[in-house]
Amino acid sequence: MRFTLRIWRQAQQETTGRFVDFAVEDIPAEMSLLELLDSINRGLILESADPVAFDHDCREGICGMCSLVINGRPHGPGAGTTTCQLYMRSFADGETIVVEPFRADAFPVVKDLIVDRSAFDRIIAAGGYVTVTTGQTPEANDILVAKENAEEAMDAAACIGCGACVAACKNASAMLFVAAKVSHLSLLPQGQPEKSRRVLTMVREMDQSGFGNCSNEAECEAVCPKEISIGHIARMNRQYLFAMLLSGERS
Amino acid sequence: MEPNTIDPKIPDGDLHEKWDKHRFDLKLVSPANRPRYKIIVVGTGLAGASAAATLSELGYQVEIFCIQDSPRRAHSIAAQGGINAAKNYPNDGDTVWRLFYDTLKGGDFRAREANVYRLAQVANNIIDQCVAQGVPFAREYGGYLANRSFGGAQVSRTFYARGQTGQQLLLGAYSALMKEVNRGNVQIHTRSEMVDLVVEDGIAKGIIVRNLLSGEFTRHAAHCVILATGGYSNVFHLSTNAMVSNCSAIYRAYKKGAFFANPSFTQIHPTCVPRSGHYQSKLTLMSESLRNDGRVWVPTDSEDHRSAEDIPESDRDYFLERQYPSFGNLVPRDVASRAVKNICDAGRGVGPVGQSVYLDFGTAIENQGSQVIEEKYGNLFQMYEEITSDDPYRTPMRIYPASHYTMGGLWVDYNLMSNIAGLFVIGEANFSDHGANRLGASALMQGLADGYFIVPSTVADYLAVQPAIDLDPDRASFRADEHKARGCYADFVTGKGKIPVDDLHHELGAIMWDRVGMSRSAQGLEVAIKQIRQLRGKYRHSACVPGDANDLNEQLEKAGRIADFIDLGELMALDARSREESCGAHFREEHQSSQHEPIRDDTHFQHVALWEYRGENELPEKHLEELEFKWLKPETRSYR
Numbered sequence A: 001m002r003f004t005l006r007i008w009r010q011a012q013q014e015t016t017g018r019f020v021d022f023a024v025e026d027i028p029a030e031m032s033l034l035e036l037l038d039s040i041n042r043g044l045i046l047e048s049a050d051p052v053a054f055d056h057d058c059r060e061g062i063c064g065m066c067s068l069v070i071n072g073r074p075h076g077p078g079a080g081t082t083t084c085q086l087y088m089r090s091f092a093d094g095e096t097i098v099v100e101p102f103r104a105d106a107f108p109v110v111k112d113l114i115v116d117r118s119a120f121d122r123i124i125a126a127g128g129y130v131t132v133t134t135g136q137t138p139e140a141n142d143i144l145v146a147k148e149n150a151e152e153a154m155d156a157a158a159c160i161g162c163g164a165c166v167a168a169c170k171n172a173s174a175m176l177f178v179a180a181k182v183s184h185l186s187l188l189p190q191g192q193p194e195k196s197r198r199v200l201t202m203v204r205e206m207d208q209s210g211f212g213n214c215s216n217e218a219e220c221e222a223v224c225p226k227e228i229s230i231g232h233i234a235r236m237n238r239q240y241l242f243a244m245l246l247s248g249e250r251s
Numbered sequence B: 001m002e003p004n005t006i007d008p009k010i011p012d013g014d015l016h017e018k019w020d021k022h023r024f025d026l027k028l029v030s031p032a033n034r035p036r037y038k039i040i041v042v043g044t045g046l047a048g049a050s051a052a053a054t055l056s057e058l059g060y061q062v063e064i065f066c067i068q069d070s071p072r073r074a075h076s077i078a079a080q081g082g083i084n085a086a087k088n089y090p091n092d093g094d095t096v097w098r099l100f101y102d103t104l105k106g107g108d109f110r111a112r113e114a115n116v117y118r119l120a121q122v123a124n125n126i127i128d129q130c131v132a133q134g135v136p137f138a139r140e141y142g143g144y145l146a147n148r149s150f151g152g153a154q155v156s157r158t159f160y161a162r163g164q165t166g167q168q169l170l171l172g173a174y175s176a177l178m179k180e181v182n183r184g185n186v187q188i189h190t191r192s193e194m195v196d197l198v199v200e201d202g203i204a205k206g207i208i209v210r211n212l213l214s215g216e217f218t219r220h221a222a223h224c225v226i227l228a229t230g231g232y233s234n235v236f237h238l239s240t241n242a243m244v245s246n247c248s249a250i251y252r253a254y255k256k257g258a259f260f261a262n263p264s265f266t267q268i269h270p271t272c273v274p275r276s277g278h279y280q281s282k283l284t285l286m287s288e289s290l291r292n293d294g295r296v297w298v299p300t301d302s303e304d305h306r307s308a309e310d311i312p313e314s315d316r317d318y319f320l321e322r323q324y325p326s327f328g329n330l331v332p333r334d335v336a337s338r339a340v341k342n343i344c345d346a347g348r349g350v351g352p353v354g355q356s357v358y359l360d361f362g363t364a365i366e367n368q369g370s371q372v373i374e375e376k377y378g379n380l381f382q383m384y385e386e387i388t389s390d391d392p393y394r395t396p397m398r399i400y401p402a403s404h405y406t407m408g409g410l411w412v413d414y415n416l417m418s419n420i421a422g423l424f425v426i427g428e429a430n431f432s433d434h435g436a437n438r439l440g441a442s443a444l445m446q447g448l449a450d451g452y453f454i455v456p457s458t459v460a461d462y463l464a465v466q467p468a469i470d471l472d473p474d475r476a477s478f479r480a481d482e483h484k485a486r487g488c489y490a491d492f493v494t495g496k497g498k499i500p501v502d503d504l505h506h507e508l509g510a511i512m513w514d515r516v517g518m519s520r521s522a523q524g525l526e527v528a529i530k531q532i533r534q535l536r537g538k539y540r541h542s543a544c545v546p547g548d549a550n551d552l553n554e555q556l557e558k559a560g561r562i563a564d565f566i567d568l569g570e571l572m573a574l575d576a577r578s579r580e581e582s583c584g585a586h587f588r589e590e591h592q593s594s595q596h597e598p599i600r601d602d603t604h605f606q607h608v609a610l611w612e613y614r615g616e617n618e619l620p621e622k623h624l625e626e627l628e629f630k631w632l633k634p635e636t637r638s639y640r
């Protein structure tokens, strides 16, 4: 197969970037897009030029390290997959493929296609856990969890923290990411005691990190590689309101 | 010269009571004193994250480092199948003793009895801990935890969260870690690579780190250092490991005097998606849990080229079930991998180049319905289809072995401390409790046992006798090591070579896979050693690293890691050469029965081989830790 890759190049956060075209030929359909980037980079290295910087690690859709907006869509055309799970057979022969970084104020570009997603870690640190220390635990089967709840919690917990939801949203909102964690823990008995505190602190940190508001466009759900439902956002909103009321009563 | 024997400092007493008694004997640091000690943890996988969170909860100051942009992305995230514990919830006869027995036998009696018993003992606490954190393990309708079976065991003791167990366990440990970050007790350095260990008078004092965004070098001092940097399967170039998984942290510690134990013990996993082309960057594992319901076969007649669905039962050879009637498809990994290799080498494999066998769910779907199969393996089937565009609900999967896990690693004593005082090594990075072969679902168990429950106690024993003095990373030793590291990275980019480092990695992988992989011979290993030495020369003269050392430069990062892989490759070949027996995953062609079963030699090789670095152009020196089996008599492993 034959393609033109139009790739975003940007030396540093402060410099302005631009698109650069790379024409490639004889590409097997079974090659992955990231392997194609590897091979473009190999060509650049042989010319002593700077290879294209992009994030990746597991290359099997679970670590959340890979990103990229491909032809205007985070993680490219496939449903329920990450960029590293994208194979060239998904594109038409001769196609021009536009490759850009995730774009959001809260995710500044570091170099080329790499962005800084540390805001997600700060949101989790603000409250995305059950406060339990090592050893302070009952026997596992003393905590019963209805199978349906465990399954739904797992649906939310499947989030890989890639940030595609933010990149797809016109407001650059992180609601789906935050809601997935809030929902996962609040569906389980272990998450109950801190339920209100958790949603308040996580939402506060999200706001402070410069993410936008949610206006129910559902673009996040459409691009989520783990197909996490925006139903979780509704659950979080209810919890948030309830927690606000509760904190109002207390203060 | 006779090798020295090294003492693992196993405590006395009854096997059942050793760990409890030892914990009582270990010295403590009082809560008021703990904040005066600083601990460095390198790595945020299951082992590192669980250790750092627990040590911080106890009150120590913790500084933790990882290569990825977030601690949550460590390679542990990719583990699929599950984690073992002897809870005996299914009432099928499991006990701590049976888990101990299975693990020691699975490792072909090349692990330390006392460590394996301790591992089996604390495994149940891990499940309790993870459940309390909110890990959404699979449940039965009554709300109780569900279990499934894994290779090398005849009981169901594996806990799982769909096909994403590693992800959920790591997110549990990560959340515990972030909770401590929020308390202000843990300092996290992401996109940071440890490039050297600082050792003064045989004592670990800190590390030198390169910031992967800016290229800046920094010095970090601590009262002890814990390495949790994972395994080195990427020495084979293609493996199931994540792209940045590497050996550099432990290899550089080895160069500073830490013993490397059993480097050649590496596991090849039987069920991976076969390779498709030269450009391939990694191999994808299909979880062992699939062998619960999947049946492995090839056509009985090697000339049978019909598509799998058209081949009737009578013309199929379910060779694992035939060769190993009592364990069938659930034989341990080394046994399954070799059986698959032998079938393919005999020209009986399937697929375009005959380098794969079928893993078939037809019978399971017929008996249980496709909905049940989807519930169990849905995401794995989906993953397979995404890669191959074949639908496993309809056509059988095709699988082939790939490098997956490294049982070898830095040597540690019963306290998980290396021979360098103050240097602890946990998780896949140490030489592990898995002997010559690891059973499925036991790496997650070991990483979390080390991190949550073992190292927090043993670190205290070490720190209790260390003065809680102020630390000074500006001392001469730190400055000298930083200077050396800086020079080393600057040299990589000033080289005039023409060969991208990935190409050299590729070459190394081919040597390792062919001669230091699933089947090894003295002659092949000699050739490998020669080829690796030539490759090292080629690397020195011809490696090409573009760009700048003071910038984000992935090629430069790789250059450092691949240089270490080349050196480690030679050490692995030397180790494999000197072990004149077949045990677990280490198969020496000279040591097999007429039925191609491995022959172990307990008289001469019932030991751990420890290698000590002697300098750039010197051969390493070998020491031994003799393995004693007081409670279990080593038997010939049989799964027939």
Ligand SMILES: Cc1cc2nc3c(=O)[nH]c(=O)nc-3n(C[C@H](O)[C@H](O)[C@H](O)COP(=O)(O)OP(=O)(O)OC[C@H]3O[C@@H](n4cnc5c(N)ncnc54)[C@H](O)[C@@H]3O)c2cc1C
Residues within 6 Å of the ligand: B042, B043, B044, B045, B046, B047, B048, B065, B066, B067, B068, B071, B073, B074, B075, B076, B077, B078, B079, B080, B081, B082, B083, B165, B166, B192, B193, B194, B195, B228, B229, B230, B231, B240, B241, B242, B245, B246, B248, B249, B285, B404, B405, B426, B427, B428, B429, B440, B441, B442, B443, B444, B445, B447
């Ligand atoms: C695909 C796959 C599936 C698996 N499935 C299972 C399973 O079902 N059950 C099971 O028990 N086991 C499984 N395993 C094995 C298991 O996942 C690993 O053995 C285990 O997760 C290793 O954990 P760890 O904490 O030791 O290291 P890792 O998770 O590999 O973490 C290493 C950490 O060290 C950091 N690091 C490395 N070098 C440096 C350096 N120089 N400087 C700074 N940081 C560094 C990395 O950034 C990372 O944070 C699987 C493995 C693979 C590859």
Ligand code: FES
Residues within 6 Å of the ligand: A055, A056, A057, A058, A059, A060, A061, A062, A063, A064, A065, A066, A082, A083, A084, A085
């Ligand atoms: S590289 Fe891990 S999800 Fe894509």
